[in-house]
Amino acid sequence: MTGTRNPLADQFGDIDIYWFDQLLRGRIAEGARILDVGCGWGRNLVYLLGHGYDVSGVDADPAAIDAVRALAARVAPGLPADNFRVEAIERLSAADASADVVVSSAVLHFARDHDHFEQLLRENWRVLRPGGLFFSRLASMIGMEDRVRPTAGGRFRLPDGSERYLVDEARLLALTRTLGGSLLDPIKTTVVQDQRSMTTWVVRKLG
Numbered sequence: 001m002t003g004t005r006n007p008l009a010d011q012f013g014d015i016d017i018y019w020f021d022q023l024l025r026g027r028i029a030e031g032a033r034i035l036d037v038g039c040g041w042g043r044n045l046v047y048l049l050g051h052g053y054d055v056s057g058v059d060a061d062p063a064a065i066d067a068v069r070a071l072a073a074r075v076a077p078g079l080p081a082d083n084f085r086v087e088a089i090e091r092l093s094a095a096d097a098s099a100d101v102v103v104s105s106a107v108l109h110f111a112r113d114h115d116h117f118e119q120l121l122r123e124n125w126r127v128l129r130p131g132g133l134f135f136s137r138l139a140s141m142i143g144m145e146d147r148v149r150p151t152a153g154g155r156f157r158l159p160d161g162s163e164r165y166l167v168d169e170a171r172l173l174a175l176t177r178t179l180g181g182s183l184l185d186p187i188k189t190t191v192v193q194d195q196r197s198m199t200t201w202v203v204r205k206l207g
Contacts, residue, residue, distance in 0.1 A: 013046030016105050018137060018188070018200045023047065027133060027184070028101060035099040037089050037124055038107035042068040049076040056083040056099075058092060090119050097129040106198075109139035111165040113153030125179050130207025133184065139164040140172075140199040143191040160195040172201050180206050 012020065022028060032053055036045060039057030041064050048055045049072055059065055068084045087093055089107065102124050111117035128134055141148050141156065148156040148166060156166045167175075172187055181203035189199040 011047060011050065014043040015047065016044055016137060019044050019103065019105060019135060022133075022135060022202065028053070032100040033098065034101045034103065035094060035127060036103040036105070037092065038104060039068055039084070040064050040105075042071045044103060044105055046071070046075065049079065052076075055079065056085075056094070058085050058087050058089060058094075060086065060088055062086050090116075090123060092123050092127055094127040096126055097132075099127050099132060100129060101133045101135065102128045104134070104136040104138070106137055106139075108136060109164040109166065111154070113155070113165070117154065117165050121175065121179075125181075125205065128205050130205055132205050134181065134201075134203045134205060136201045136203075138199055138201065139166055140189060140197050141166045141168050142187075142189040142197050142199055144197045158196045162196070164196075167199070172199070176201075176203055179203070182206055 028034070030052070034048055034053055034055050036055070036057040039045065039059050042057065045055055045057060045068065055076070057068055065084050065086045069081050072079050072084065073081070085093065104124055108117060108120055111120055124134065139158070144159070147159050150156050151163055154165050155163055157163050169187055176183055184202040184204050185200070187199060187201060189197050191197050
């Protein structure tokens with residue numbers, strides 16, 4: 001019924017269902033140190049904040065960080081406000097190997113070109129500890145190879161009219177090897193009709 005309170009939304013927020021899948025499968029250990037890089041307004045953090053995880057987040061948008069700090073103050077009042085910071089994700093302030101889990105949800109496809117994509121990715125990887133989990137959702141050309149149009153530097157025009165940096169399966173597999181990681185799941189892609197393809201890339205950092 002319209003207007004009826006939704007207890008699932010209270011517990012999980014507007015969570016990405018593919019991140020939710022990682023939680024359901026027990027991939028995120030109790031008390032894990034989690035860094036959400038490009039956290040936005042905290043859509044993937046509601047459950048974590050309410051269940052004792054050591055959560056941090058960064059975003060370039062001050063309004064987004066204000067919103068996440070307010071969320072944390074309400075759901076996890078003991079968590080320091082400075083766990084959530086306004087900063088460029090190309091230059092994270094987090095120490096090397098300081099996170100058990102790094103989340104990059106709908107971020108990497110905003111790279112300006114190949115070099116920028118590599119910079120973003122390697123910064124995410126730098127702060128992840130050996131044995132840690134890297135979770136990424138990003139736009140790709142998988143399943144839409146004949147419907148995207150190249151612009152420049154690895155960016156493409158999508159059927160929905162947006163322009164994004166796109167990867168394909170071969171690139172993700174090569175990056176997994178180059179970084180020194182191992183796929184935890186097969187690469188999974190959702191094709192959104194007449195709009196875009198979104199790929200889930202979940203990698204364990206080898207130690």
